[in-house]
Amino acid sequence: MAPTKTLETAVGLFVVLGLAALFMLAMQVSNIRELGNNDGYTVNANFENIGGLKVRAPVTLAGVRIGRVVNIAIDPQTYEAVVRFTIAPEYHLPTDTSASILTSGLLGEQYIGLEPGGMDTDLQEGDTIKLTQSALVLEKLVGRLVTTLAGSDKP
Amino acid sequence: MIAQLRRLGRFVLDKLGRLGRASLFFMDMVIALGAFLFTRPGLVIQQVYSVGVLSLPIIVVSGLFVGMVLGLQGYTNLVDFGAESSLGAVVALSLVQELGPVVSALLYAGRAGSALTAEIGLMKATEQISSMEMMAVDPFQRVIAPRFLAGLIALPLLACIFTAVGILGGYYVAVQQLGVDAGTFWSQMQGRVEWVDDIINGVLVKSIAFSLVANWIAVFEGYDAIPTSEGIGRATTRTVVNTSLAVLGLDFMLTALMFGDK
Amino acid sequence: MIFDGIDLDIPRGRITVIMGPSGTGKTTLLRLIGGQLRPLTGTIDVAGERVHKLSKPDLYRLRKQMGMLFQSGALFSDLSVFENVAFPIREHTRLPETLIRTLVLMKLESVGLRGAWRLMPNQLSGGMARRVALARAIALDPMLIMYDEPFAGQDPISMGVLVKLIRTLNDALGMTSIVVSHDVQEAASIADYIYLIADGRVMEQGTPETLGQAPSAWARQFMQALPDGPVAFHYPAPDYAADLLSGEVQ
Numbered sequence: 110m111a112p113t114k115t116l117e118t119a120v121g122l123f124v125v126l127g128l129a130a131l132f133m134l135a136m137q138v139s140n141i142r143e144l145g146n147n148d149g150y151t152v153n154a155n156f157e158n159i160g161g162l163k164v165r166a167p168v169t170l171a172g173v174r175i176g177r178v179v180n181i182a183i184d185p186q187t188y189e190a191v192v193r194f195t196i197a198p199e200y201h202l203p204t205d206t207s208a209s210i211l212t213s214g215l216l217g218e219q220y221i222g223l224e225p226g227g228m229d230t231d232l233q234e235g236d237t238i239k240l241t242q243s244a245l246v247l248e249k250l251v252g253r254l255v256t257t258l259a260g261s262d263k264p
Numbered sequence: 265m266i267a268q269l270r271r272l273g274r275f276v277l278d279k280l281g282r283l284g285r286a287s288l289f290f291m292d293m294v295i296a297l298g299a300f301l302f303t304r305p306g307l308v309i310q311q312v313y314s315v316g317v318l319s320l321p322i323i324v325v326s327g328l329f330v331g332m333v334l335g336l337q338g339y340t341n342l343v344d345f346g347a348e349s350s351l352g353a354v355v356a357l358s359l360v361q362e363l364g365p366v367v368s369a370l371l372y373a374g375r376a377g378s379a380l381t382a383e384i385g386l387m388k389a390t391e392q393i394s395s396m397e398m399m400a401v402d403p404f405q406r407v408i409a410p411r412f413l414a415g416l417i418a419l420p421l422l423a424c425i426f427t428a429v430g431i432l433g434g435y436y437v438a439v440q441q442l443g444v445d446a447g448t449f450w451s452q453m454q455g456r457v458e459w460v461d462d463i464i465n466g467v468l469v470k471s472i473a474f475s476l477v478a479n480w481i482a483v484f485e486g487y488d489a490i491p492t493s494e495g496i497g498r499a500t501t502r503t504v505v506n507t508s509l510a511v512l513g514l515d516f517m518l519t520a521l522m523f524g525d526k
Numbered sequence: 527m528i529f530d531g532i533d534l535d536i537p538r539g540r541i542t543v544i545m546g547p548s549g550t551g552k553t554t555l556l557r558l559i560g561g562q563l564r565p566l567t568g569t570i571d572v573a574g575e576r577v578h579k580l581s582k583p584d585l586y587r588l589r590k591q592m593g594m595l596f597q598s599g600a601l602f603s604d605l606s607v608f609e610n611v612a613f614p615i616r617e618h619t620r621l622p623e624t625l626i627r628t629l630v631l632m633k634l635e636s637v638g639l640r641g642a643w644r645l646m647p648n649q650l651s652g653g654m655a656r657r658v659a660l661a662r663a664i665a666l667d668p669m670l671i672m673y674d675e676p677f678a679g680q681d682p683i684s685m686g687v688l689v690k691l692i693r694t695l696n697d698a699l700g701m702t703s704i705v706v707s708h709d710v711q712e713a714a715s716i717a718d719y720i721y722l723i724a725d726g727r728v729m730e731q732g733t734p735e736t737l738g739q740a741p742s743a744w745a746r747q748f749m750q751a752l753p754d755g756p757v758a759f760h761y762p763a764p765d766y767a768a769d770l771l772s773g774e775v776q
Contacts, residue, residue, distance in 0.1 A: 116313050123317045127421025130428035134463050137450065138356050138431055141459035167455065174455075386603075395600035395659075398560050399614045400589035406617070 149176060149197040150234040154208040155189045160219055160244025162210055167220045168194045175200050178221065194221060196232075203228040207240035219244060286484050293412055293483070296404035307410035308417075315376040315411070316418030320425070322375050323368055327426035330367060331433025334358055338434075339442050351444050352453035355434035360457060361466040361523060364427030366515050369474035371426075372419050373507035377482035380411055381503040384486025385496035393487075408483050415479035416472075423471035465522045473514060478507045529555070529565075530726040538669075541696050541703040543713045545748070546723035547757070552706040553597075555723075556672045559704070560594060561585045572670065590618055593663030593671040593701075597678060599655035601647040607634070607658050608643040614665045633661040636698075637691060653684025657691065664695060670702045671695075677709040685712055692716055710749055722748060724757075 135141045159181065168176035176196040184191050196202070205226030212219050232238070300307070338354045384407065387393050393403045431453075438444040457463065482503050489499035529551060536542045544552055557563045558570055564578040571577070575588055601610050611630045615621060621629070634640040637657040647655060656676065663671055673692065677685050693716045696703045707713040714720065714734040722730040722737070722745055730737060730745040737749060747755030763769065 117309055119317045120309050120312045123312065123320065123418075124421060126320075127424050130421075130424040131463075131467075133428045134360070134424065134431075134467065135459060138360070138428075138453055139457040139459040139463045140454050141463075165458065390603070391596045391598055391600035392602055394562065395594065395596050397562060398589060398592065398594040399617070399662075400586040401614070401617045402586070 149195045149200075150232075151179065151193055151195050152232055152234075152236055152238060154192050154194070154221070154238040154241050155184065155187070156192060156208075156210060156241050156243045157189055158243040158246060159190045159192060160210055160212075160246055162192065162219045162221070162244065166218060168196065168223065169220055170200065170202075170223045170225070175223075192221070201231045204230045204232055204236065205240065206232060206238060207242070208238045209242035210244035212245070282488070285488060286480070289484050289487060290480060292404050293408055293480075296402060296409040297413060299402075300405040300409055304405075304410070307406070308414050311411045311414030312418055315372075315380065315415050316421060319372060319375045319418070319422055322371055323422045323426050324429050326367065326371055327364075327429035328433040330363055330426075331355065331359065331430030331435075332437045334363070334430070335434035335437030335442070339438060339444070348442075348444055349448045350452050350456075351438050352434075352449035352451075353456035355438070356431055356453040356457050357462065359427045359430045359434070360462045362515070362519070364430060364467055365423045365470035365474055366511060368423040368426040369419065369471065369478055369511045370508055372415075372422060372475075373478050373482070373504050373511070376415065376418070377478050377503050377507050378500045380415065380479070380482040381486040381489065381500050382496055384408070384411070384483060385489035385491070385499050388487065388489060389491035389493075389496060408487060412479050412483050415482065416475050419475035419478060420468060420471040423467055423474075427467050461522070469522075470515065470518055473518060474511050477510045477514060481507050481510065529568075532723070532726065532728055534721055534728065536702060536704055537719070538702050539696075539700055540718040541692065541705060541716055543705045543707060543717035543720045544723060545706075545708055545710065545713055545720060546729075547748070548708065550723050551726065552708075552723065553674050556594065556674055556704065556706055559672065560589065560592060590666060591669045593666075593668040595656065595659050595663050595671070595673045595676055597675045599647075599652075599659040601650075601655055601659055601662070603647050605647075606643070607639070607645050607647070607650070610647065610658060611643075611662045611665055614662065618666060629665070630661075633665050634658075636664075636695070637661045638687070651684070653680050653687065656680075656684075656688065660688075660691060660695075664699065664701075667699060668701065670704070673703065673705045673707075675707055676705060677707055677712045685709075688712075689716055710751060714749070724748075 162178065162181065164178055164181055166178045167174045168178065176194050178192055178194045180193040182191045182193075183189070202223065203226045205228045207224045207226065209222050209224070210219055211222045226240075334355045335351065338351050339348055342348045342351055342354065384393075387407065393407065396403045396406060435446075435449060439446045439449055485499040485503045485506070489495050532555075534542075534544070534555075544555065546552055554563065558565055559572060559577065561577045561580065569576055569578070572588065573591070575584075577585070577588070580588060601607075602613065605613065608630055611633050612626050615626055615629055631640050631643065634643055637660050639654060639657055639661065642650070642654065642658070647658070650658065676688050676692065680688065689712050692703060692705065695701065705713060705716070714737075717734050719733060720731065720737050721728055724744070730742060737745060743755060744757065746752070747757060753759055
């Protein structure tokens with residue numbers, strides 16, 4: 110009672126179609142192509158406040174994505190956030206590169222923007238970026254604005 | 265008051281009894297799966313045809329429409345914030361995490377699950393199951409297990425197809441009709457959709473879990489059906505209702521586990 | 527409780543007919559013999575094996591030597607006539623395709639339906655379906671074959687065909703046959719021995735000739751199909767006139 114040829118062919122086509130759909134989801138829809146690039150070098154940066162930054166957030170240089178955040182932790186001594194992120198191996202950045210946490214658009218997600226400095230030595234695997242700028246927290250911003258305004262009113 | 269309590273008690277006992285029977289049934293099925301799996305692939309192929317290939321049209325058409333609606337709705341909502349560039353991500357994430365696996369499981373319950381139940385119930389009512397037993401052929405190996413396994417394979421594939429077609433539908437509406445930039449559409453999508461967390465966890469793990477539940481319910485309800493036309497009708501209804509409830513409940517739990525902490 | 531102290535001996539190589547009114551559990555009896563049901567108490571032995579004590583593999587081994595013809599025929603509706611008859615052969619043997627074809631055509635020939643091998647079950651009449659089912663039941667040459675109401679709902683011609691088939695198959699293949707029926711004439715015409723069952727007990731037993739002599743009023747009523755007798759025409763009810771005059775609703 111072997112299934113007929115056409116039936117077998119139809120089932121074969123069905124399976125191929127399903128796998129092709131999965132392949133499309135992998136290659137065209139998801140970031141699987143970037144997973145291979147994950148093996149760049151990792152760099153740390155300490156921030157006073159990371160705002161809404163999340164693991165896997167993009168790391169950009171001049172607006173171009175060159176890496177991603179892989180881990181966020183707290184330094185128990187300084188109580189600062191330690192953000193670890195990868196940078197694709199083809200990008201070599203000077204050691205005095207600065208990192209800031211920026212927001213894409215008004216309501217968009219937060220990402221790390223890098224700005225290269227002028228040193229001759231390059232950042233290596235495991236290095237820590239010294240120059241960082243924390244995320245802008247709206248409440249603090251407003252608070253500072255209010256005190257400034259109040260201060261300027263006084264004299 | 266006492267009568268109502270008794271009715272409640274009978275209801276609970278009845279449900280517990282069904283659950284117990286369903287569990288025993290599942291065990292028998294798994295044992296039968298182990299026994300026949302490698303000797304009779306032909307049986308499974310035939311069933312993949314009837315639950316998988318024959319479900320393709322409804323899956324493709326529904327996927328296309330769901331994707332197109334997502335594109336349209338997403339655009340009208342996002343354009344107010346000037347965020348229509350993230351339309352690709354919105355369409356893909358909704359499909360990959362929720363709509364793809366859930367809607368295809370619901371459609372599957374209606375198209376293939378009910379047919380499985382009715383077929384097995386009818387085989388029972390016309391004594392085909394009984395006569396198989398009398399011919400010393402285990403109906404679990406010959407009827408139940410191949411259908412279950414075929415369904416188990418078919419639904420995840422259908423969910424992948426549904427999701428992919430849905431994204432293409434969203435692409436068509438967003439890019440071809442509403443003029444969102446194609447590059448932005450795809451790059452936003454790729455930037456937000458994770459291979460492991462979204463595709464594997466979302467589409468694959470979810471649809472395999474739904475497939476397990478949907479096919480288990482379908483073959484069990486058929487096997488447990490009262491062998492009359494009314495009994496089979498009720499069993500078919502129960503398959504669709506129970507599968508829908510189980511899939512939605514399970515979806516909530518899986519979503520909470522997978523995406524809850526983000 | 528369907529049976530109460532029932533005791534049957536089915537001799538080898540003979541046709542034993544079990545008759546009784548509808549709803550006396552004749553089909554249940556066959557299912558007990560086939561091991562599909564287990565008795566609460568008592569024993570069932572087939573060919574020296576205690577059916578209800580067997581493990582599943584042993585029971586399946588024993589069932590390969592049993593055939594059963596179900597009332598509806600119970601053909602697999604998704605398989606052709608040929609594949610239906612080939613089904614037990616394919617499941618239990620590893621014979622080459624040419625040999626299977628020969629065997630199937632031989633079995634179909636013996637029930638006179640070799641020409642119908644291409645048909646699907648839904649293209650068969652009730653009598654033909656039952657004959658195909660019979661060919662399927664004897665596909666593995668069983669030692670015991672059970673017929674569940676083989677004559678129910680058949681026209682006179684197909685009834686005659688079935689009567690002849692049961693007799694000739696039994697004699698030609700040397701099988702033991704158990705026929706459950708309530709068609710008195712047909713059943714009596716092929717029986718070597720008859721059990722009359724009612725109310726969970728054996729009411730009468732004997733060869734067709736001795737039963738025809740009507741030892742008890744009940745057996746006489748059953749064998750001669752009289753509408754009234756020990757089994758009353760009326761379902762138990764209060765007095766007719768009193769019931770009509772009482773005027774009670776519900």
